[in-house]
Amino acid sequence: MRIDTRRxxxxxFEPADEVxxxxxxxxxxxxxFYGPDDRDxxxxxxxxxxxxxxAAASPRHDWHLAIVSRTTGEPLAGICRLITExxxxxxxELGLELAAIHWGxxxxxxxxSRALLGFAFGKLGLREITGVTSSANVPVxxxxxxxxxxxxxxxxxxxxMTAHGWTEQTWHITNEAWxxxxxxxxxxxxxx
Numbered sequence: 001m002r003i004d005t006r007r008x009x010x011x012x013f014e015p016a017d018e019v020x021x022x023x024x025x026x027x028x029x030x031x032x033f034y035g036p037d038d039r040d041x042x043x044x045x046x047x048x049x050x051x052x053x054x055a056a057a058s059p060r061h062d063w064h065l066a067i068v069s070r071t072t073g074e075p076l077a078g079i080c081r082l083i084t085e086x087x088x089x090x091x092x093e094l095g096l097e098l099a100a101i102h103w104g105x106x107x108x109x110x111x112x113s114r115a116l117l118g119f120a121f122g123k124l125g126l127r128e129i130t131g132v133t134s135s136a137n138v139p140v141x142x143x144x145x146x147x148x149x150x151x152x153x154x155x156x157x158x159x160x161m162t163a164h165g166w167t168e169q170t171w172h173i174t175n176e177a178w179x180x181x182x183x184x185x186x187x188x189x190x191x192x
Contacts, residue, residue, distance in 0.1 A: 001055065001060075001063060003115050004070075005070075006070075006111065007069065008069060008115075010066070010080055010112065010115060011065055012051070012055045012064075013048055016075075017075070018044065020075045024078075024099050027099070027100045030099075030100050061085040062084065064081045077102060077108070079097045081095040082094055082095075082116060090126055092120055092126055092130075093131060094120070094131050095131065096109060096112055096116070106139060110143065110146065117147060121175045121178050126175065128174050129173050129178075131171050131172070132168050132169070132170050133168065134166050134167075134168060135169050144171045147173065150171060150173070150177075151169065152170045154167040154168060154169055
């Protein structure tokens with residue numbers, strides 16, 4: 001699986017990504033948003049095995065994709081995902097994480113989100129995409145609103161998030177709302 005954008009390639013994980021993913025997932029800035037299970041040394045190995053199983057499934061229900069920079073050659077600029085497994089037919093959950101060194105580069109997240117939503121609503125023919133993020137992650141909330149999503153409320157947070165006073169914010173966007181967003185902004189250009 002591969003999706004090309006102007007600056008990135010979104011692709012299935014490869015065996016060589018394990019070392020890169022370990023570096024990515026050990027950044028203290030990244031870990032600040034995750035609980036103790038994510039600090040387990042075997043966590044990355046388990047995730048990559050589950051990603052490989054998802055990629056090999058037929059029919060495929062989950063897409064966990066490495067974000068690789070086309071311009072800098074950076075091998076793991078982040079991770080994105082669409083998950084349909086266990087969800088109502090025609091729906092998926094979208095997730096996006098940029099490596100901590102890219103935090104604040106909103107146009108990167110915009111470009112990647114646009115590609116994932118285009119894939120989900122176009123190629124997969126889905127009706128609705130949902131998402132969940134920490135209330136502390138204001139940039140993701142702004143991103144969801146930018147591409148036409150509506151906030152739907154809060155969800156119960158895990159104990160680590162609750163200890164920080166955070167909740168989980170939920171949002172959704174329908175295929176029709178995505179079409180309106182595209183029509184309202186021309187090509188939804190994300191700039192440089």
